[in-house]
Amino acid sequence: KNVKKRHPITLQHPEAKFLLPLIEKEQISYNTRRFRFGLPSPDHAFGLPVGNYVNLLARIDGVLVIRAYTPVSSDEDLGFVDLIMKVNDARHVQGKMTQYLENMKTGDTILFQGPSGRLFYHGSGTGGISEPAADLLALCTFPNYIYRVIYHSLQEILGQSEEEILVSKELEEVARTHPKQFNLWYTLDGPTVGWKYSSGFITEDTIKEHLPPPGRFSFIPACGPPPLIQRAAHPNLEKLGYNKDMIFTY
Numbered sequence: 001k002n003v004k005k006r007h008p009i010t011l012q013h014p015e016a017k018f019l020l021p022l023i024e025k026e027q028i029s030y031n032t033r034r035f036r037f038g039l040p041s042p043d044h045a046f047g048l049p050v051g052n053y054v055n056l057l058a059r060i061d062g063v064l065v066i067r068a069y070t071p072v073s074s075d076e077d078l079g080f081v082d083l084i085m086k087v088n089d090a091r092h093v094q095g096k097m098t099q100y101l102e103n104m105k106t107g108d109t110i111l112f113q114g115p116s117g118r119l120f121y122h123g124s125g126t127g128g129i130s131e132p133a134a135d136l137l138a139l140c141t142f143p144n145y146i147y148r149v150i151y152h153s154l155q156e157i158l159g160q161s162e163e164e165i166l167v168s169k170e171l172e173e174v175a176r177t178h179p180k181q182f183n184l185w186y187t188l189d190g191p192t193v194g195w196k197y198s199s200g201f202i203t204e205d206t207i208k209e210h211l212p213p214p215g216r217f218s219f220i221p222a223c224g225p226p227p228l229i230q231r232a233a234h235p236n237l238e239k240l241g242y243n244k245d246m247i248f249t250y
Contacts, residue, residue, distance in 0.1 A: 010046050014114060016113065017113045021109045022038075022108050024106070032085070033085065033087055035082070035104075036082050043078060046077075053115070054068070054116065055068050055069075056069060060096050065097055084166050119221065160190055162191065165188075187206065204236040204239050221249075
């Protein structure tokens with residue numbers, strides 16, 4: 001199926017900016033929201049290539065703030081685009097924008113720009129960064145990004161609590177329906193009693209236990225804050241023999 005041939009596309013050029021209205025806001029957990037923005041018509045698809053992201057732009061306290069986000073909706077969802085995100089404290093790096101979105105009312109608009117990004121998924125296990133991705137690991141605190149790749153291509157995710165794992169139901173459904181193609185493993189800072197996954201930092205042993213050894217077609221996208229990348233992801237992957245050409249950090 002080729003959505004772009006059947007429906008008008010919202011994202012026409014990486015430099016183009018356009019206003020989209022907030023049409024719905026859903027509280028998913030105490031600090032997580034789903035923001036739904038309307039597209040130019042009910043027949044429009046968003047048109048974001050799998051693996052890419054969009055920028056949201058807003059002038060906040062007189063300063064232009066730009067933040068990158070990956071929708072959880074797909075081009076099969078016509079007339080709207082959904083973003084799921086944590087609403088952070090304004091002091092957090094993402095806090096200014098998420099607080100701005102939290103205070104938006106239905107009908108308010110915000111600037112979108114995109115598509116952006118260097119990672120492309122072309123289907124059938126092939127991507128625009130590497131050779132066919134037979135072994136795909138996502139070391140990621142922002143699972144929306146990799147969820148789109150997983151959803152279309154049929155992880156390791158570090159969080160603080162079970163409530164803070166975004167799109168967990170969707171990820172677990174993919175793991176349930178495609179057990180031979182997708183292995184899901186969580187790592188949390190402070191899990192509850194009875195937690196069956198890992199806790200603490202992602203370690204060399206965690207990666208070794210849940211991943212195939214490095215090979216010709218290994219591709220490891222890693223996203224998250226500097227401590228995850230610099231202390232957990234890169235050092236432990238290198239110890240296990242994954243080279244820099246196998247790792248894509250964003």
